[in-house]
Amino acid sequence: LAKTTQPISMDSYEGQEVNITCSHNNIATNDYITWYQQFPSQGPRFIIQGYKTKVTNEVASLFIPADRKSSTLSLPRVSLSDTAVYYCLVGDTPGRLQAQLWSRNWSGGYQKVTFGIGTKLQVIP
Amino acid sequence: GAVVSQHPSRVICKSGTSVKIECRSLDFQATTMFWYRQFPKQSLMLMATSNEGSKATYEQGVEKDKFLINHASLTLSTLTVTSAHPEDSSFYICSARDKTGGAGSPLHFGNGTRLTVT
Numbered sequence: 409l410a411k412t413t414q415p416i417s418m419d420s421y422e423g424q425e426v427n428i429t430c431s432h433n434n435i436a437t438n439d440y441i442t443w444y445q446q447f448p449s450q451g452p453r454f455i456i457q458g459y460k461t462k463v464t465n466e467v468a469s470l471f472i473p474a475d476r477k478s479s480t481l482s483l484p485r486v487s488l489s490d491t492a493v494y495y496c497l498v499g500d501t502p503g504r505l506q507a508q509l510w511s512r513n514w515s516g517g518y519q520k521v522t523f524g525i526g527t528k529l530q531v532i533p
Numbered sequence: 534g535a536v537v538s539q540h541p542s543r544v545i546c547k548s549g550t551s552v553k554i555e556c557r558s559l560d561f562q563a564t565t566m567f568w569y570r571q572f573p574k575q576s577l578m579l580m581a582t583s584n585e586g587s588k589a590t591y592e593q594g595v596e597k598d599k600f601l602i603n604h605a606s607l608t609l610s611t612l613t614v615t616s617a618h619p620e621d622s623s624f625y626i627c628s629a630r631d632k633t634g635g636a637g638s639p640l641h642f643g644n645g646t647r648l649t650v651t
Contacts, residue, residue, distance in 0.1 A: 449645065
């Protein structure tokens with residue numbers, strides 16, 4: 409059961425780099441790690457996804473150590489508009505998807521994804 | 534990029550009435566869509582998995598007769614909150630995954646529906 413654990417909240421000043429770490433000690437071999445961003449009263453938005461090592465896109469970088477038991481989302485030079493909740497999700501993607509349920513019992517299924525509590529990032533001017 | 538349109542964005546209804554929320558994938562097809570509910574300052578809670586052409590799979594504790602889900606096509610899923618009560622007031626969000634997406638394909642979310650039952 410790949411439960412994820414993240415800090416509940418973080419504060420950062422504008423222009424700084426922010427690193428949010430997610431623990432997923434029981435990650436399975438087929439599991440991918442995906443990060444989403446959510447603003448108030450909006451649906452989550454995909455940020456980045458990875459399986460191992462480092463992934464970088466125009467928005468963020470994702471660092472995944474060799475044991476894959478954690479991952480770190482890195483946001484370079486944050487601005488006030490980056491104030492949001494960031495969710496780390498773990499789940500396998502190829503073919504039939506297994507699901508991990510946060511604070512629930514494992515039930516498996518096809519392409520179910522459940523969110524953890526997320527990290528509320530507050531960017532300060 | 535892939536877009537999921539959710540409608541309406543806000544709805545206010547009287548207690549005892551039913552409300553239908555639509556979730557459409559605009560530029561991709563989705564065999565499976567997901568419905569979530571989110572209370573203030575809380576995370577998303579998965580309610581059910583909507584499967585095209587078959588019955589939805591509900592999470593434990595979610596009443597299937599109260600939250601009717603229909604996934605009639607590869608681009609449309611609907612959630613109907615029947616006989617709504619004030620405690621059903623919440624933020625409802627849908628998501629979908631492109632059926633052609635290979636390994637690593639992410640979820641695409643709608644912008645949510647704020648339901649207020651008076």
